[in-house]
Amino acid sequence: MPTFNRILLCYDGTREGQHALKDGACLAQELKAEVHVLSVLNNSAWVQGADIISAIPVDLVTNSARSLLDEGLKKLAARGIWARGHFAVGDPLEEISSFAHDLKVDLIVVGHRHESRLARWWGGRNDGLLLDRVSCSVLVTMGPETAEETPGAGETARSVEEL
Template structure:
């Protein structure tokens, strides 16, 4: 059904719930699971070193949390591809999904205060709005 599944993963509690659901689905469909973490780079930066520092911090953090999942996945015989991109999370998830031609995107829904969600929106909202493939939002 779903040959390629892309999971947006930032290590948060709701992302962990999404990970559990993604593994469940990947096992049932025998799919390739792409684990995508997106490092946020400050837009309109002052200096290149500011960006490099943000990039380095994001790389260190995501490499660590992805390694833990990879170790576990290898024991479970699950085909998992780790990936780290930079930019705005929703945009990066949608662009990567198009680039890798995935069939399903899975994201967790964070619990934002009502006002924040109304004004700023959430990553899950944006992914649902702009993705060209199916999207599963895990709560």
């Protein structure tokens, strides 16, 4: 198994991002790796919904996104992990691959959201392209299945509370 000395955790505050942060933190602790956390404010929303979003002050959105990054860093610190935070505005695929290259990371950890092909196409997402843009390993965390994702399951969905 390759040694992962420098890990980039991608965190956006979503359930999937929380799983990526948690799983990446466990791995980083085990390997005693240097940890970087990246939060990307996706600017495609600004292009697609310019009329609606233009009514929202840019500073408010940026500050909110930066607070998500701070939240992730605090969760890691609570586990005794010191991590360096990075914030970017742009296309997440471009920003993740750019930061991975610049930081010379050995591993990128991202969360995965189960969606249909139609939903991915409609949303304009090409998640698979990340693998084509980086030269390091990528760990895609799935997180536990919820009752909503498993038809007929009798258990209720649990949210990720803390790391």
